[in-house]
Amino acid sequence: MADNFLYTYCIVRRLPGEEVTDRYPDLVFIEAGGVRVVAKYVPPDEYSEENRKLRLADEEWLDRNAREHLSVIAMVMECQPVIPFNFGTIFRTRNSLADFLADYAQRLEETLNGLEEREEWAVKAYCDEALLNEHLHLGSPAIAAIEKEIAEASPGRAYLLRKKKTELLARELESIHATLAKAIVDALLPLSEQHVLNRLIPAEGSGEDVRMLVNGAFLVGSDRVGAFLRVTENLAGRYRETGVTLDVTGPWPPYDFVDIPI
């Protein structure tokens, strides 16, 4: 074992129960600085520089291991708060891990306290651009006015007006996106303790006219999760006809609410 590396999953206060160790018998628990790390020993060559690159390109390996990383953490966090490690974080020795825990003991304790009885939920909102465009054409007085002008204009002037209309549409779409995104986030804020708005993932190349409006992570008190989910359902219902869909997932390990720069 001495030469093996330690692959780490998460930091906790208490030893996980038998339901975790029965399912994942390879887990070990490294204690230092008042906390414990859920980890497993891995042969060094499995994560050598060279092998890591090969493995990451192997979707089957990646899928299996990323899911296992998540499953272990998710199971542990059913009973206590966790500080999740990034997928693929490996310590060379038990001592290096213990040093890390000791150095950051206070920070880790504070973070664990802040995560007590709280869950991370992810909310992504998308809009169907074609449908939204259609609504714009039907609903915007400015667009209606310019279309009327185009119909009555000479070919040269109509060309310029059409360009103007395209710009106007783009501006109105942007403003609608921003308004929708704000409305969705604002509706969720009263039910969450903290939130993070992550970068929007571009839909380029998907072949579908779908655009991401919100990529949010919300830290929700465990006793308010039901209410939080009901709000997402209400939002989905309210905006369905506008072409907006909500994608809600959780509870995730609190990846977005752990800030330990090392």
Next chain:
Amino acid sequence: MQEDIYATNRQVTLLDILDRVLNKGVVISGDIIISVADIDLVYVGLRVLLSSVETMERKGDASREKSLIP
């Protein structure tokens, strides 16, 4: 399969998972520790492609979409 995480009317995808477990949480750098965090997520039509930084550089910056975290 991923039975621990709830997703509205669908399975939790690899993208969902990588979206969380990479480049977030405790991110450690330093020579005593190894991490696979030095990789980028590339989103193509909401599907994920994953490459090492090296592979990405070969493909060129034009097609590059950085990971979710700047």
